[in-house]
Amino acid sequence: ETGVTQTPRHLVMGMTNKKSLKCEQHLGHNAMYWYKQSAKKPLELMFVYSLEERVENNSVPSRFSPECPNSSHLFLHLHTLQPEDSALYLCASSQGRGKITEAFFGQGTRLTVV
Amino acid sequence: EDQVTQSPEALRLQEGESSSLNCSYTVSGLRGLFWYRQDPGKGPEFLFTLYSAGEEKEKERLKATLTKKESFLHITAPKPEDSATYLCAVQPSGTYKYIFGTGTRLKVLA
Numbered sequence: 390e391t392g393v394t395q396t397p398r399h400l401v402m403g404m405t406n407k408k409s410l411k412c413e414q415h416l417g418h419n420a421m422y423w424y425k426q427s428a429k430k431p432l433e434l435m436f437v438y439s440l441e442e443r444v445e446n447n448s449v450p451s452r453f454s455p456e457c458p459n460s461s462h463l464f465l466h467l468h469t470l471q472p473e474d475s476a477l478y479l480c481a482s483s484q485g486r487g488k489i490t491e492a493f494f495g496q497g498t499r500l501t502v503v
Numbered sequence: 504e505d506q507v508t509q510s511p512e513a514l515r516l517q518e519g520e521s522s523s524l525n526c527s528y529t530v531s532g533l534r535g536l537f538w539y540r541q542d543p544g545k546g547p548e549f550l551f552t553l554y555s556a557g558e559e560k561e562k563e564r565l566k567a568t569l570t571k572k573e574s575f576l577h578i579t580a581p582k583p584e585d586s587a588t589y590l591c592a593v594q595p596s597g598t599y600k601y602i603f604g605t606g607t608r609l610k611v612l613a
Contacts (some may be wrong), residue, residue, distance in 0.1 A: 393546075401575045412606070420599050422601075429605065430602055431602075431603040431605045431606075432506070432547075432592075432601075432603040432606065433600070434600055434602075437599045438598065439599055444598075444599060444600070456536070474533075477544075479546050479547070480599075481546075481601075483599070485599060487568055490534055490535040490552060490594055491537055491549050492537070492548035492549075492601055494539075494547045494548075494549075495546050496545055496546045497544075497545065497546045499544065500540075
């Protein structure tokens with residue numbers, strides 16, 4: 390398997406459920422990201438994990454909780470979500486402070502909150 | 504504030520009709536400017552990285568250029584399979600963040 394892999398591809402959850410999104414990168418990168426993509430809006434950075442630091446967007450609600458156990462794996466734990474949280478959630482990775490700067494994305498998880 | 508603006512929002516072209524997409528940016532120091540292609544329901548696919556004004560990159564029918572304030576993605580003789588949303592992003596110096604525009608939805612008609 391190469392690149393960035395996200396599971397599941399589709400998720401439907403109720404507002405009282407707890408679920409997790411998983412991301413794995415096979416590129417040897419040092420930084421991993423969660424982005425949210427909603428219709429008609431630019432990709433919104435939620436969290437960044439790198440070897441040096443964790444960065445988070447202060448506007449992300451606490452019902453989203455990231456976990457990065459190592460440089461290859463990233464999780465997004467979801468609990469008590471709202472219908473407006475329905476979106477495409479994208480994971481990405483990059484070399485971080487390396488010479489090659491572009492980020493590579495997974496296929497995304499389409500989340501629907503009912 | 505770091506910002507990326509893309510235009511037009513949507514573009515319809517006949518097959519073979521060349522055009523350009525615009526990405527205007529303001530950033531406090533540019534580490535890189537990136538172009539991605541995104542098909543419906545999929546993640547963005549990396550196309551190009553540009554680092555400094557005057558730089559150009561080409562791939563098949565696509566050519567990306569960069570100035571100090573904007574970037575263009577030129578599409579020469581497009582085909583229906585070039586239909587997608589094209590995203591522009593910048594990475595400010597000293598950060599890990601990528602700041603995206605809202606994209607240009609391109610439709611190429613046969």
